[in-house]
Amino acid sequence: MTIPAGYSKSEWSKYVRKGRALVKRQSGIQFELGDTVIDMLQGHKRGHGEVTDVIELYANQIGINPNTLRYYYYVSGQWPEEKRRSDVSFSVHAALAATRSRFVKIRKDPLDPFTKERHWTYNEALRAADNSKPQTPTNRTERFERARTLLGGDEDTAEAVGEMLEQRPELTHRLVADPRTRHLLRKAQYEHWRQVDEETAAEAELTPEEEEVEEEEAPAKVSYQDAPMEILQLLGSFASFFVSFQRIIPQIHSQDYTEDTKEAVLDNITKARSFLDWCETAVKTGKTDMDKALARLLEDEEGE
DSSP, X not given: OOOOTTOOHXXXXXXXXXXXXXXXXXXXXXXXXXXXXXXXXXXXXXXXXXHHHHHHHHHHHXXXXXXXXXXXXXXXXXXXXXXXXXXXXXXXXXXXXXXXXXXXXXXSOOEETTTTEEOOOHHHHHHHSTXXXXXXXXXXXXXXXHHHHHTOSXXXXXXXHHHHHHHOHHHHHXXXXXXXXXXXXXXXXXXXXXXXXXXXXXXXXXXXXXXXXXXXXXXXXXXTTTSOHHHHHHHHHHHHHHHHHHHHGGGOOGGGSOHHHHHHHHHHHHHHHHHHHHHXXXXXXXXXXXXXXXXXXXXXXXXX
């Protein structure tokens, strides 16, 4: 027997014996009241509504809540007297009342995770019942399930998580250290600002401008019928480049990369800038020869 601090074994055992005796007495009264309603209704054929009226009238005359009496009646009807256990409380029988295998389950005492003893408790009865959840979670899965149930709405969940992060800095550090969580946060941040940009653009279209604003110069257009093949190829390469980077960059999480990985990316950025400068020079001046720095860069790569 588990004994709380501040109590001797004999003192605590005395209270436990007294409590069990009271629970047994109470359970006997609850079953007896339920059995009384069963006996009272036998031999009197009545519809559901009439049965309800009889129970309500009887409950009021003996001074008990009609819903409580109806509950006793239901549980007693689910547990024939020969299937009940006198050493198990009425509340345990009630929790198992709708379980198909209740007559088999109640024969074996479960392990109470709190006291590490084998005996029936209301919490273990809920765990053993069909389509039911324990009041007090005792493992990771049950704790998660309870949290999901309590925080069903997005608004409540967001507020609760925000408060926990403020009150428990170590939790924030653990979340940031988890690559999966960081990835989800980055995706959420990207999606948030994308929606903000869309809403801002939509509002700008609907809001009349109070002052005349100088129109932006429209981007240059190319006649694809007249443009040389090399220009079309360049424009196609740029379009592919823009689309790819818009998709890839929001997924970057540099805190997870090694220094060698970062250095490899930065080297390619330097090379890309050099190629863009070369392209710009060729378009503006017609000079297509490669400068020495870019030539050296390519030679170094080929030599690796």
